[in-house]
Amino acid sequence: MVTISVIKADIGGWVGHSGVHPDLLEAAREVMEKGRKQGVLLDYHVAYCGDDVNLIMTHTRGNEDPEVHGLAWEAFQKATEVAKSLKLYGAGQDLLVDAFSGNVRGMGPGVAEMTIEERKSEPIIVFMGDKTSPGAWNLPLFRIFADPFNTAGLVIAPSLHKGFRFEIHDIQESKRIFLDAPEEMYDILAFIGAPERYNIKAVYSRATGEIAAVSSTERLSLVAGRYVGKDDPVMIVRCQSQFPAVGEVLEPFTFPHLVPGWMRGSHMGPIMPVSLEQARTARFDGPPRVVALGFQISDGRLIGPVDMFDNPAFDEARRMANQVADYMRRHGPFEPHRLPLEEMEYTTLPDILKRLASRMEDLDGRTATTEEALRAMPEMDVD
């Protein structure tokens, strides 16, 4: 069995929240290389998207292994020291605690892990998003594993014809449900159409029971109880044979769907598929973007990466994303470009309401008490 662990964190941006400084990647690589030499890791690749560092690791120690997670934590800490020395923006942003306690889950970083029996040939794609949130994968995962207009194999390949099982998490209540496509497709959509609450955590082949995809569902604000960053998500998807073909897995990203997480974590924007070279965000700190790195796994070694969106086939998606970005930007501070009150990462509204409380009146002109005015405020997780 081989485990693929993708662990990511924003440990400081260069410049602002736009990109990752190469010295951070180098610091992380040194720790990863130490882990490989010590035999903790079989292989690793240090990647990035926007201002997030993504550690892609293979090993034989299973999911949630303390040594592997400890190594990732150490890599982020070493890189944070570098980020602090360069005064990069938000150095150590996603490391919520000072001391590592066995598992990075709940400590800030995002995690996607799967333990698999390596097939005769094992193509995988690692997706890394920036300026977005874990719910961003709901739509593409549905298209890949349940939509016959996306994935021809669901209709014409005997190995895919039984469909896939979706593991959906209610991230507010910490509950999960397993639903089968195609029979329960409408139930699946009723949940995942609300990506702020329900995330597809994993997908399984119904023919073999094997895991097909896994995503990170960590929510920093739920962990920390306040705004600390934006949970830019990752996912791992296995391809070919009993799983969708590489091209079927990439196909949903030709449509730059709207996701939350743009500018100050408080705006909706189109998710743009980009190459590593274009992974740095720019316009209005975005638009939100996704990088796809392909690997063949060979006895646990990562043969790659291949930069899958570095291809003219995605030019039109990028163009459409720019058009949608223009359209959304013209709403300025209005919804649905700006997120609804409960979902904004931060806001001035409580302060404004407090300041103007004495001027808030009933429609008959009676002035409300400050208490009444504050009670009328929407519920928000803000400092």
Ligand code: 13P
């Ligand atoms: P596999 O059945 O070998 O995964 O090939 C599918 C394919 O032909 C890709 O287009």
Ligand code: 13P
């Ligand atoms: P990150 O979560 O990628 O650090 O982005 C912060 C932000 O809100 C930029 O506008």
Ligand code: MG
């Ligand atoms: Mg940042």
Ligand code: MG
């Ligand atoms: Mg980021």
